[in-house]
Amino acid sequence: MEVTIVGAGLVGCLLACFLARRGHHVTLYERRPDPRERGPHGGRSINLAISERGIDALRRLGLDTKVLRAALPMPGRMMHAPDGTLTFQPYSADRRHAINSIGRAELNKELLDAATALPGVRVRFGHRLTALDERTGRLEFAGGRVHDAQVVIGADGAYSAVRARLQQLPGVSFSQDYLDYGYKELSIPPRDGRFAMDPAALHIWPRGRSMMIALPNADRSFTCTLFWPHESLAALDSPQRIRTYFAEHYPDALGLMPDLVTDYLDNPVGHLVTMRCSPWHVTTGAATVGLVGDAAHAIVPFYGQGANCGFEDCVELDRCLNEAKDDFTKALELFERRKADTDVIARLALDNFVEMRDKVGSRMFLAGKRVEHALERVVPGYVSRYELISFSTTPYAEVERRVARQRRATAGTGAALLALLYALRRASRPRPRD
Amino acid sequence: MEVTIVGAGLVGCLLACFLARRGHHVTLYERRPDPRERGPHGGRSINLAISERGIDALRRLGLDTKVLRAALPMPGRMMHAPDGTLTFQPYSADRRHAINSIGRAELNKELLDAATALPGVRVRFGHRLTALDERTGRLEFAGGRVHDAQVVIGADGAYSAVRARLQQLPGVSFSQDYLDYGYKELSIPPRDGRFAMDPAALHIWPRGRSMMIALPNADRSFTCTLFWPHESLAALDSPQRIRTYFAEHYPDALGLMPDLVTDYLDNPVGHLVTMRCSPWHVTTGAATVGLVGDAAHAIVPFYGQGANCGFEDCVELDRCLNEAKDDFTKALELFERRKADTDVIARLALDNFVEMRDKVGSRMFLAGKRVEHALERVVPGYVSRYELISFSTTPYAEVERRVARQRRATAGTGAALLALLYALRRASRPRPRD
Structure with missing residues (x-):
């Protein structure tokens, strides 16, 4: 044919x-x-x-x-708090699982x-x-x-x-449904020939209204993507404004982005549809x-x-x-x-988007993820949504049915409580990268 | 300018x-x-x-x-049952209100x-x-x-x-969201120079999966519109099939539509979007x-x-x-x-659409409408959604807020019960066209 x-x-x-x-x-x-x-x-392509x-x-x-x-495998997310604190959160209870x-x-x-x-x-x-x-x-x-x-x-x-x-x-x-948000591609080049941050993670700066992510490249740079409402992206229209904004909200990234101002002013705004x-x-x-x-x-x-x-x-x-x-x-x-x-x-x-922008920075969210990973370890057959979406080929619609069934089941039993205790116990131990 | x-x-x-x-x-x-x-x-235009x-x-x-x-004013709907029974239902508790x-x-x-x-x-x-x-x-x-x-x-x-x-x-x-339904325009011409049905109503043949409506014209004809899933409309592809179908589902209309077969075969199918x-x-x-x-x-x-x-x-x-x-x-x-x-x-x-196609033919629906009109008479300030949409200029979004408030209020009081009794009492009397 x-x-x-x-x-x-x-x-x-x-x-x-x-x-x-x-x-x-x-x-x-x-x-x-x-x-x-x-x-x-x-200038327009988010890394895959x-x-x-x-x-x-x-x-x-x-x-x-x-x-x-x-x-480059990324087994988890690295959250960047405004004060520079880093928190690593594995994507899976199985440490061999990574997105690439x-x-x-x-x-x-x-x-x-x-x-x-x-x-x-x-x-x-x-x-x-x-x-x-x-x-x-x-x-x-x-x-x-x-x-x-x-x-x-x-x-x-x-x-x-x-x-x-x-x-x-x-x-x-x-x-066709456009978000009010656009994105701007930025870059973190290598430092002395090495990655400027840990390459074994998807980096996220969750800031509520805005968010930046960075993914590692084979040439040891990171491609950064700043998500922000269109009018906010447009409002940073001078080198001074760009630097001031990043100094306040992304201080640890600012030091790693020598080309920030030219990248920001030259790169087009992408749309999210x-x-x-x-x-x-x-x-x-x-x-x-x-x-x-x-x-x-x-x-x-x-x-x-x-x-x-x-x-x-x-x-x-x-x-x-x-x-x-x-x-x-x-x-x-x-x-x-x-x-x-x-x-x-x-x-x-x-x-x-809401989760990445806002919730991943909160303690409740991190605790919830730990509970979820604990459930995966103690409840036979329990698998989180993220795990099923990213690390299986279960059809997407079947994932949603399974997640709904699991929610009903764990709500009906004491499993959630058991898992919570287990998670708290683990959280109190020195935490390896799992 | x-x-x-x-x-x-x-x-x-x-x-x-x-x-x-x-x-x-x-x-x-x-x-x-x-x-x-x-x-x-x-051939393509539903009357307004x-x-x-x-x-x-x-x-x-x-x-x-x-x-x-x-x-031509239409103060209510005239429902045509499959056995030819006619039921008139006013659009408003106020008999002066009509759509035109x-x-x-x-x-x-x-x-x-x-x-x-x-x-x-x-x-x-x-x-x-x-x-x-x-x-x-x-x-x-x-x-x-x-x-x-x-x-x-x-x-x-x-x-x-x-x-x-x-x-x-x-x-x-x-x-752009298309319904699976299309429509076909048909016609009921005048009979002996007069309207073949009551011109003071919007005629509806609710049949569940299909529905026909007819609106009067100044020349004493009616413009009919048959709504039906596209594949069903297409399946009636011969004079014999058209007549057989109408004889079974729209028997009282069939006798009034001398040009049914040519109208059906010649007129294009309209889309609903x-x-x-x-x-x-x-x-x-x-x-x-x-x-x-x-x-x-x-x-x-x-x-x-x-x-x-x-x-x-x-x-x-x-x-x-x-x-x-x-x-x-x-x-x-x-x-x-x-x-x-x-x-x-x-x-x-x-x-x-669901209401017109299906529910208007049921007793429950008719009783519900009578309760609603009764509520409008006995509860100060109560106005039905249809009344507010068709006979007021209250902004559409405000209509919905008001309907929601009214539902909460009538559910919370005995007003609904009172109105029901009132409606039943009226229903048992010989019913004028109100």
């Missing part, structure tokens, strides 16, 4: 690998030039935290080892290499989609080039051109057009699941193709079932 | 009247040709039910008398006449907006015509071209672009409030212009407060 994928980003490339393995011929059309022939442009769902997808294609070699920091550009290059190495996959760079006729499958690109397709899959991200066409069809429900669409596919006449990844369900980055969810889409679509015996129309119809899962992670990602 | 309105439909024309009265110069750009020079095209909010807006411009003269049936095309012509009669208002028909630069205020129309504006107001309906541009701006949240957008206005550089009416907040037709709400938008924007001393940027900013109200009516319109 000839399959056309619009977008050769992370999800487009990974999907091409899965489809090529099934024996399909895949053409990827990508708006931008080949990133392997240029440097990254940066690849966790089990993403790794599982890569593993199925034998790509996990190579990708993880380039990534990797740059989007680097991962994209890896996946482009993997896809183009497969027979039957070709990538056309510099092709910006300008029109799509969902009835005939005709794609038009800037400059007047045309391609006729039977199966078109939009993997072209949150601002998908493929989805823009589907949205115009009556019966296609859609929403949740996109929902239903259905994700349309079959009219001979052509079928579908959506995957951010094009289908862009989410905010606060659960570190955007790319992981997109990768899991590929696994699920591969499963649907199995069930539909490679009939893409049927497979894309089956794939609609995944919306129950992506709706859940969209909501959790929004909820987690 | 020079103001450009895109769309010379109901809301565009009414707004032009309000603005001209304030001394502004208004140019309306309308995609279609002048409807006064052609017949209506029909103008009630107090719409009448209040017309009254402020001295247009109410003329418009109401062309309308009028055709969209007819009302549009009236409002076009009213607007163009005012000094400073001109309408450019046959101008389809193809591009809008919100920074410069430049509008481009099909055929290459260009117009430069400082203030642009999109009154161009649910599928607004002005909003399509705003949606592309980061930070503009938007949603709720559109939300936030913000409704954008000011970048010198230009301000805003939205009103369906362009800002299209709703489903089940509370009969779409046009009424759009007309009330004009009253509110007029009020905002008073407060802002005719600074349109400030006025459109103030006008954002109306979203609290339009969100409420959007939700109520969706909720009312």
Whole structure:
């Protein structure tokens, strides 16, 4: 089967690998030039935290080892209090579990290499989609080039051109919800050739209304992202104001950011949006057009699941193709079932923003997390939501059902109390990094 | 001030009247040709039910008398049971209250006449907006015509071209939610020159999964609208199937619809959509672009409030212009407060579909309505939601707060019981039309 994928980003490339393995011929059309022939442009991309769902997808294609070699494991969060106090909080009761920091550009290059190495996959760079006729499958690109397709899959991200066409069809429900918050990318370079902070953690400065995070890079720098309401971000409009604000709220980071002022003034403000669409596919006449990844369900980055969810889409679509015996129309119809899962992670990602911004700094929250990890140790079968989302491939919607069942069960027994006592006992001991 | 309105439909024309009265110069750009020079095209337009909010807006411009003269008052609902039994249910405890049936095309012509009669208002028909630069205020129309504006107001309906541009701006949240239901317009012509049913009612055939309504026209016909899931509407694809279905579910209507089969097969299926957008206005550089009416907040037709709400938008924007001393940027900013109200009516319109489709046929519902009307008579200050929405200009959001207060109050007292007894006593008497 000839399959056309619009977008050769992370999800487009990974999907091409899965489809090529099934024996399909895949053409990827990508708006931008080949990133392997240029440097990254940066300034707009939050680092990715690849966790089990993403790794599982890569593993199925034998790509996990190579990708993880380039990534930095982060087994927990490091909280930075305004007075400089650091508190480390493991993500999992199992100390082997970590999420993995990797740059989007680097991962994209890896996946482009993997896809183009497969027979039957070709990538056309510099092709910006300008029109799509969902009835005939005709794609038009800037400059007047045309391609006729039977199966078109939009993997072209949150601002998908493929989805823009589907949205115009009556019966296609859609929403784009922007947060009042924007983000600004900043940087902590290496110090004397070494990481300026502990690289084995996702660093968080929870400040209530604003929040900064930092993820380690292979070059020993950190990519920082400051989240703040748009009007506040815009109000820091002079070197003096920027320095004063950071000195007051992020004093320990300020000393590590020599390029703060230029980064702040030069880098654009990013937007935080949740996109929902239903259905994700349309079959009219001979052509079928579908959506995957951010094009289908862009989410905010606060659960570190955007790319992981997109990768899991590929696994699920591969499963649907199995069930539909490679009939893409049927497979894309089956794939609609995944919306129950992506709706859940969209909501959790929004909820987690409040948690990261505000609650992770509080003692109650830290105590609660310790209770949760204690429950995981003493109650057979109890697993926390974070654990299930980040360190399992349990479908997102099933995670929520399981969390709800567990809440009812622990509320009904004395387990919570027992776990609390256990946690307090452990907390009073000298605390290793667990 | 020079103001450009895109769309010379109901809301565009009414707004032009309000603005001209304030001394502004208004140019309306309308995609279609002048409807006064052609017949209506029909087949897609549910009749309007103008009630107090719409009448209040017309009254402020001295247009109410003329418009109401062309309308047919409907003081209640007439329910058609499958066995042909008719039950009349007044909309209000006050028998003078009625909603008013009028055709969209007819009302549009009236409002076009009213607007163009005012000094400073001109309408450019046959101008389809193809591009809008919100920074410069430049509008481009099909055929290459260009117009430069400082203030642009999109009154161009649910599928607004002005909003399509705003949606592309980061930070503009938007949603379009389609119901699984579509609708098909049908007709009951006059019989021997007279109305085939009682014209002093909105007729409803509640059938659970499907529903039909009929509103009287000045020419003594009724416009019927059948609501049904899309796949069901599509499944009736032969004269035989159409007749069999209507004979089973709408037997009393079937006899009144000589053109049923051709109407059903020829008329297109309409879609039911709720559109939300936030913000409704954008000011970048010198230009301000805003939205009103369906362009800002299209709703489903089940509370009969779409046009009424759009007309009330004009009253509110007029009020905002008073407060802002005719600074349109400030006025459109103030006008954002109306979203609290339009969100409420959007939700109520969706909720009312279930009520109309299903509950209006049940005894419990009818008894409940009688209790409600009785409460309005015996409890000082008690007013039902329907009464407040349709027969008052209390802001929609305030209606919901008041309904919630009343529920708490009546639940806390014996008033409900007293009213019930009163209602039962009245119900046992021969029932006049009240």
